[in-house]
Amino acid sequence: MSSRAVNSRAMNSRDRVLARIDAVVPPRPAAEIAAGRAAIERDYLRRHSTGDVLDLLADRIAHYRATVRRVTPAELPGAVAARLAGRVYAVPGGLPRAWLARADPDLLVEDPPVAGLDAIDGAVTGCAVAIAETGTVVLDHGPGQGPRALTLVPDRHLVVVEAARVVADVPEALERLDPARPLTFVSGPSATSDIELSRVEGVHGPRTLDVLVVA
Known part of the structure; x- marks a missing residue:
């Protein structure tokens, strides 16, 4: 049996489909892709507001029926503890321990498995x-953010937003984000409406979103 036949047998369906696509449209060199992106004209408006981005972010988040509070770094541990009080919260790896200094450690679950997220109140x-203009918090699921399921399955999501991570508008946000990473855009609690426009929250994600903006 030829090595080609062995390799073909070892490939799964996904690999075979992608190999056929590559045969028709070969992958472009990374330098060529980068040059193409650099050549795109970006003369559009980069920001719509010239005011304080933290005030704008808080206003937009509140508009989406989420709760938002601005705190100082010294106030943050107490604010986190107050929102976690009496509930079991998941804590992703890499989350700064100082943020949880006043929280009850018995109510914190470190890096819970996906199968156990239904039993947890929040994350x-x-x-x-x-993004201040849209009131959107973006997770790339790096350190301190956990896997996507962590913020989709539990009923509550508490997000700590440091002032240095706030940008005025979408173009600035995209420049900071890595498109190769999984990105989750959160604009308020999960919500949808039926044909009569009756709003229902918590259908496909947390029904309660709390945001602490640290400055």
């Missing part, structure tokens, strides 16, 4: 960036 995370 506390950081974020990659926050």
Whole structure:
């Protein structure tokens, strides 16, 4: 049996489909892709507001029926503890321990498995960036943010947004984000409406979103 036949047998269906696509449209060199991106004209408006981005972020987040509070670094541990009080929260790896200094450790679950998320009240995370104009918090699921399921399955999500991570508008946010990473854009609690426009929250994610903006 030829080595080609062995390799073909070892490939799964996904690999075979991608190999056929590559045969028709070969992958482009990374330098060529980068040059193409650099050549795109970006003369659009980069930001719509010239005011304080933290005030704008808080206003937009509140508009989405999420709770938002601005705190100082010294106030943050107490604010986190107050929102976690009496509930079991998941804590992703890499979350700064100082944020949880006043929280009850018996109510914190470190890096819970996906199968156990239904039994947890909420998750506390950081974020990659926050967009003031749209009131959007973006997670790239790096350190302190956990896997995507961590912030989709539990009923509550507490996000700590550091002032340095807040940008005015979408173009600035995209420049900070790595498109190769899994990105989750959160604009308020999970919500949808039926044909009569009756709003229902918590259908496909947390029904309660709490945001602490640290400055």
